[in-house]
Amino acid sequence: xxxxxxxxxxxxxxxxxxxxxxxxxxxxxxxxxxxxxxxxxxxxxxxxxxxxxxxxxxxxxxxxxxxxxxxxxxxxxxxxxxxxxxxxxxxxxxxxxxxxxxxxxxxxxxxxxxxxxxxxxxxxxxxxxxxxxxxxxxxxxxxxxxxxxxxxxxxxxxxxxxxxxxxxxxxxxxxxxxxxxxxxxxxxxxxxxxxxxxxxxxxxxxxxxxxxxxxxxxxxxxxxxxxxxxxxxxxxxxxxxxxxxxxxxxxxxxxxxxxxxxxxxxxxxxxxxxxxxxxxxxxxxxxxxxxxxxxxxxxxxxxxxxxxxxxxxxxxxxxxxxxxxxxxxxxxxxxxxxxxxxxxxxxxxxxxxxxxxxxxxxxxxxxxxxxxxxxxxxxxxxxxxxxxxxxxxxxxxxxxxx
Amino acid sequence: xxxxxxxxxxxxxxxxxxxxxxxxxxxxxxxxxxxxxxxxxxxxxxxxxxxxxxxxxxxxxxxxxxxxxxxxxxxxxxxxxxxxxxxxxxxxxxxxxxxxxxxxxxxxxxxxxxxxxxxxxxxxxxxxxxxxxxxxxxxxxxxxxxxxxxxxxxxxxxxxxxxxxxxxxxxxxxxxxxxxxxxxxxxxxxxxxxxxxxxxxxxxxxxxxxxxxxxxxxxxxxxxxxxxxxxxxxxxxxxxxxxxxxxxxxxxxxxxxxxxxxxxxxxxxxxxxxxxxxxxxxxxxxxxxxxxxxxxxxxxxxxxxxxxxxxxxxxxxxxxxxxxxxxxxxxxxxxxxxxxxxxxxxxxxxxxxxxxxxxxxxxxxxxxxxxxxxxxxxxxxxxxxxxxxxxxxxxxxxxxxx
Numbered sequence: 001x002x003x004x005x006x007x008x009x010x011x012x013x014x015x016x017x018x019x020x021x022x023x024x025x026x027x028x029x030x031x032x033x034x035x036x037x038x039x040x041x042x043x044x045x046x047x048x049x050x051x052x053x054x055x056x057x058x059x060x061x062x063x064x065x066x067x068x069x070x071x072x073x074x075x076x077x078x079x080x081x082x083x084x085x086x087x088x089x090x091x092x093x094x095x096x097x098x099x100x101x102x103x104x105x106x107x108x109x110x111x112x113x114x115x116x117x118x119x120x121x122x123x124x125x126x127x128x129x130x131x132x133x134x135x136x137x138x139x140x141x142x143x144x145x146x147x148x149x150x151x152x153x154x155x156x157x158x159x160x161x162x163x164x165x166x167x168x169x170x171x172x173x174x175x176x177x178x179x180x181x182x183x184x185x186x187x188x189x190x191x192x193x194x195x196x197x198x199x200x201x202x203x204x205x206x207x208x209x210x211x212x213x214x215x216x217x218x219x220x221x222x223x224x225x226x227x228x229x230x231x232x233x234x235x236x237x238x239x240x241x242x243x244x245x246x247x248x249x250x251x252x253x254x255x256x257x258x259x260x261x262x263x264x265x266x267x268x269x270x271x272x273x274x275x276x277x278x279x280x281x282x283x284x285x286x287x288x289x290x291x292x293x294x295x296x297x298x299x300x301x302x303x304x305x306x307x308x309x310x311x312x313x314x315x316x317x318x319x320x321x322x323x324x325x326x327x328x329x330x331x332x333x334x335x336x337x338x339x340x341x342x343x344x345x346x347x348x349x350x351x352x353x354x355x356x357x358x359x360x361x362x363x364x365x366x367x368x369x370x371x372x373x374x375x376x377x378x379x380x381x382x383x384x385x386x387x388x389x390x391x392x393x394x395x396x397x398x399x400x401x402x
Numbered sequence: 403x404x405x406x407x408x409x410x411x412x413x414x415x416x417x418x419x420x421x422x423x424x425x426x427x428x429x430x431x432x433x434x435x436x437x438x439x440x441x442x443x444x445x446x447x448x449x450x451x452x453x454x455x456x457x458x459x460x461x462x463x464x465x466x467x468x469x470x471x472x473x474x475x476x477x478x479x480x481x482x483x484x485x486x487x488x489x490x491x492x493x494x495x496x497x498x499x500x501x502x503x504x505x506x507x508x509x510x511x512x513x514x515x516x517x518x519x520x521x522x523x524x525x526x527x528x529x530x531x532x533x534x535x536x537x538x539x540x541x542x543x544x545x546x547x548x549x550x551x552x553x554x555x556x557x558x559x560x561x562x563x564x565x566x567x568x569x570x571x572x573x574x575x576x577x578x579x580x581x582x583x584x585x586x587x588x589x590x591x592x593x594x595x596x597x598x599x600x601x602x603x604x605x606x607x608x609x610x611x612x613x614x615x616x617x618x619x620x621x622x623x624x625x626x627x628x629x630x631x632x633x634x635x636x637x638x639x640x641x642x643x644x645x646x647x648x649x650x651x652x653x654x655x656x657x658x659x660x661x662x663x664x665x666x667x668x669x670x671x672x673x674x675x676x677x678x679x680x681x682x683x684x685x686x687x688x689x690x691x692x693x694x695x696x697x698x699x700x701x702x703x704x705x706x707x708x709x710x711x712x713x714x715x716x717x718x719x720x721x722x723x724x725x726x727x728x729x730x731x732x733x734x735x736x737x738x739x740x741x742x743x744x745x746x747x748x749x750x751x752x753x754x755x756x757x758x759x760x761x762x763x764x765x766x767x768x769x770x771x772x773x774x775x776x777x778x779x780x781x782x783x784x785x786x787x788x789x790x791x792x793x794x795x796x797x798x799x800x801x802x803x804x
Contacts, residue, residue: 010485024508080751083412101699103767106426126700129766158700158708297503298560306560312782348778349482364531365505376750380714
């Protein structure tokens, strides 16, 4: 009775099915065209800036997407936790950056096992305490752990707050035989200020300067040490900072955007507009590839639709946006209007939509495609997403490992 | 490479492990003592009020918990969607209430398959359109679908808004040979007003009156038709309304609380206080059974701890609450203080905690148990939770099917 099959989760569906007939909804969908575009676009961007790409895999935790990113030229995959690294490695990802502190004996044991299996692995450190914990753990196992010092900002998240801390930490790492200092890491997404662009540029400059100083002091264990930063909002600014004389030919610059792979209909769409304003030469930018399809289940009052879609199905940092509507069983070429549809409330399994007075043609069962923001918190609601072609036929199951 | 094992998800852990040493954190934990107490407590409550219990399974989607609820005397399990019903049935639940409209051909096909396999199944209807869709679908398959009319409230969620609508819908159901009207359904959780208790009592009274009227009109297809309502906040008021002369011996009253099974540290704790204030005779109430354990990963500033716990690990309708702290590898009998700890921000994989000035003993790696609200949105972050005994040893994996 306790067998686990995909068909027992909400996403079970046969390949070849069409989203407008015969797929159990709600279902999370990745459109192959925009996906392919985005994967190639960001790789071209990194290449053009002399940077390596290690897309943040936490966004999707979908190994089939990791493989597309690697096949397009990605240098590795970034992850957030030890179990995520384990899942990625088990699915063929051999070069992993854990852009996070490795904490806890059990998590260290997961990584030790990956190292023993041959993984190339980096994690970040920002405290003497963690350095000595890691040093002890990996020394006892006769393993060497490559670490990156995390450079933070006051009021930010993790990371050293001063150059003095960074230099002391480099010394502490040098005193741990089981650790090797492989580079520097930062995340500009937690940098805030009145003028964000100025702050991010200053932060990127600081990363570069500290990297150069540590290299001059002989603190790195590798030739071409890594310098890595960037989410999906400021990758252009980071790439420009890494693409200058101080790092060229002497460092390994690595960009780690994650959300770009499917982009979104909210926060990152706005961020992308800002990128294209800063960098009009980039021309056609990223395209949203992720949607959740759901059905109207009730029309209990004249201007109210209740849709069978909830917090368990879609990211809800912002309310989902109704993008398209179809009658079930109809053709893709016959979309119905969602003009004026406004999501007003989201419960665990229900979405409230305020309809415009004119929306007289809505029926129970109508299929609505919703866009969301941000993508990470939609992916983690699903054990599999559906990769669809431009006719909304299901081409592939994208299994996730959260 | 594409094999799916539990060890590839974040929750993989060996039975017998202790949460304070050797379990990869974060991990979601159900404490067996409070769980057992809650399961028995609510069953006693239902029994004492002459009601059947069909706990809402959407809360946990953990069949091992469904089995505990059924073994304690539950009449059936309530679910929210067709795939949830499929998962419950595949795990041995044979009597299912889907407290939601059944919409879409693929979802209808899932339920048709359950009926063909022998499931006892009820879903709700609130529109002529849905009634005719269901009537057509199930007639074509030679099956009979038992439906409950949903009674809503103006400004609420789904459900008929007037008695006239209910009577018309009953007539429409009578005209569909493949449908049988098995009772009435409501959900008082969406009833709002200046005096919520008065509104909920009025709503419960309305449910009873309409049920009696429909019965008198011969609209129900079964002897002892079902009348069902109640979440985990107003179950006492609903039970009292169902436990009167109008329904006794002639109807099947069914309560459907879900969150009670693990209770919580927020919304439902407050709701439970209100229940016990209304009903001091109930004495010792529910106990919180669900926690998420995580580790401090960084102490980047004097009064700031960053914990490796995020929106992907714990419900975040409210900020999580730090309940207990331990040094990794220490004994349960040596808890450390979390007095004054305050969660100020939650990101996908990180929690920001403001520490009191006095918190000088915090170390990277410290294990912190967090309480959350509400439980449904913590369960769905995990493919398995860990059932632990009072020594925090892992006794059982609670697999979930979202």
